[in-house]
Amino acid sequence: MNRRRQKKLTKRLVAAAMFGEGRDVDALLRAGADPGKADTDGRTPLYAACVQGAADTARRLLGAGAPPDAESGGLGSEGTPLCAAACWGYTETVRTLLDHGADPDLREDHGTGLTPLEWATAGPHPETVAVLRAAGAR
Template identity: 50%
Template sequence: MKRRKAKKLSNRLVLAVQYADLQAARRLLRAGADADRPDSHGTTPLYAASVHGDAEITDVLLAAGADPNRESGHGDEGLPLCAAACWGHDDAVRALLAGGADPNRREDGGAGMAPIDWTTQEGLDSTTELLRGAGAFRPLQLI
């Protein structure tokens, strides 16, 4: 596929995901959109689905080859699991964990926050328990 067409498909896929348009996302994937390719702003489709808590689109993207441990964007964005966790989107968290997301992976190339850091900071007990059930832990903080 030519680079220009691939870029257009990626931009359209992220937009479809942001609008929670499952049918459009499926259609774009069938047309050759790469489930793991970011749009022109650096946002990956999986991050967009995760931050909006769309577990169904998350499942579709994972099945199409999206990497659940790939960071998205620049600055404000990060890992799909952190995005879903910090908003308490439990269904999306479950989908990401089932799709292979590492519950202890930290954002910002390993120097940032892990999903459980977000959930404990925000007081999201049910999401924290989901992450703990998947093996997430918070290291001891030395004073």
Template identity: 65%
Template sequence: MKRRRRKKLSRDLLGAIVAGDRSRVGALLRRGADAARGPLGNGATPLYTAAVQGETEIARLLLAAGAPPDAESRGVGSEGTPLCAAACWGHTATVHELLAFGADPGLREDGGTGWTPLEWAERGAHAETAALLVAAGGG
């Protein structure tokens, strides 16, 4: 696939995720959009973006299309893992989906030096999310 087309698909995918357009996300993935990489190949991953937004169905589509559940985003203001992002905002259903696809509940973000998903959930006073993470072995 040509580089220009890949970039356009990635930009369109990011826009569809932010808009919460599940059917468009699915169509873009079928057309070849990369579920694992953002528009510039760095910065926020599509899965991180879906996790921050609490878009559980979109996260499921991305995970099924091969998005790695523990890939860390590096963009300014969007650093961290998808599980930490979902836990931070108390998106319990999205946390559940990420765990179902193998996200590590004990993985610290920032290359292993940052907070765990459980620490994010507790600091945000998201008791239901924290309980789910504890049950999954997060600590």
């Protein structure tokens, strides 16, 4: 697949993930979109899904090979998928990420930022805190 086509697919996949368009996500993955590739702004499809609390979309992307701990970049989209979900108290999405191997202690900003537990505690999101602690978050 040529680079231009891949960029278009990635852009469309990020948008579909952000808006929870499951059918579109599936179609784009079948068309060859890379679930782990960031768009030109640095935003990953998994981050886009997780910041919206779209657990079903996150499951689709993770099942297609999206790395659970890949950091996203771009204005307003910085951080890990787990930090994004924890920040907003999206407990089902947090569980989905943990079930697919997300590191509950991984600090965002390449190791210099907050952990998912710190985000959830600041929320405050007690149910999300409990899920993270049960997964071993410190």
